[in-house]
Amino acid sequence: MSKLIRLTIQRQDARESHPYAQTFEIEHKPQMNVISCLQDIAARPVTVAGEQTTPVAWDCNCLEEVCGACTMVINGRVRQACTALVDNLLKEQATIDLKPMSKFPVVRDLFVDRSRMFAALKKVRAWIDVDTYGYLGEGPKVEPSVADRRYELSCCMTCGCCMDVCPQVNDGSDFIGPQAIGQAALFNMHPTGAMSADQRLEALMGPGGITDCGNAQNCVKACPKEVPLTWAIGKTGRDTTVHAIRRWFVK
Ligand code: SF4
Ligand code: SF4
Ligand code: FES
Structure with a gap:
């Protein structure tokens, strides 16, 4: 049976709106990073409570820790989503926690204005x-x-x-x-x-x-x-x- 990964993501619909949390479960695959988790959620944006929602917004570009665009707070530590490997994150805590950076205005969800x-x-x-x-x-x-x-x-x-x-x-x-x-x-x-x-x-x-x-x-x-x-x-x-x-x- 396939293993499921759980992610709690801080969402925010627009710059001035209030943040809220949503939890998702996706199938574990080898060599996943946070970007691939977000892509899987975008393909089927349904929360663990069965609620249909919008795909999570995030920013990325190079996918090799060169552009800095995918930076977010992952399990409480600010870092790049493209090089944050899921298997390592699961050793830190059972549910992966994603939040936008805290010192920049949020454009939407995990996408900030740098x-x-x-x-x-x-x-x-x-x-x-x-x-x-x-x-x-x-x-x-x-x-x-x-x-x-x-x-x-x-x-x-x-x-x-x-x-x-x-x-x-x-x-x-x-x-x-x-x-x-x-x-x-x-x-x-x-x-x-x-x-x-x-x-x-x-x-x-x-x-x-x-x-x-x-x-x-x-x-x-x-x-x-x-x-x-x-x-x-x-x-x-x-x-x-x-x-x-x-x-x-x-x-
Ligand atoms: S942490 Fe600061 S100094 Fe280091 S790469 Fe990012 S922006 Fe540049
Ligand atoms: S106060 Fe100065 S040394 Fe401290 S984190 Fe900020 S820039 Fe770095
Ligand atoms: S996508 Fe460029 S640093 Fe992650």
Whole structure:
């Protein structure tokens, strides 16, 4: 006889509506992840109570932990649905529990609006300015230790795990969050990006900037890509202090 898996999912019909829970049972198959569970529920959206309902909404794209779109709270821990394997989740608890991330507006069910993170990337100019699409020749040489650190920082996929666990990211604060600070450090460490470093530091010195970080270090523990967030926060904090002193002298 086939084994059944039980999932309790927090649903929400629209941005402003109240959340409610629904429980589903689906057939266990080898190598299932949370996305395949949601696909099976979508194929037959009927709760354990026999109530016909709507398919659960969720976001996903790459299905290989690269885009960050499928991030949700699974068994109480924020992570990616595409790499959350059912057999491992069932070792944690008997019923798999799915909720949307808590620090982002819910669009519907498990689908959240992560645009505050993309706005933060714009605020810190998380890009390298170029004035042509043509070939610019070889890039400048970078010390291997700098290249290694930049590689680690570049692994950020804007998933939101670090934001969701940060106590300073909440309804009453406009803290930019650890992810944008990490990306400011990444681009300030690039030889060409360093030319706009002052603008990134200025953006992080205003309200909601780096001084709002309470140094709880939840972010670095939650990051699935092991982005060195607390290192970036420390470095960027020192850089903003030096920038503030320099600005004071050249006034
Ligand atoms: S160190 Fe703490 S307060 Fe600062 S960004 Fe990380 S989780 Fe938030
Ligand atoms: S720093 Fe890590 S946890 Fe934060 S958005 Fe990037 S990948 Fe996700
Ligand atoms: S679908 Fe891209 S990280 Fe899961």
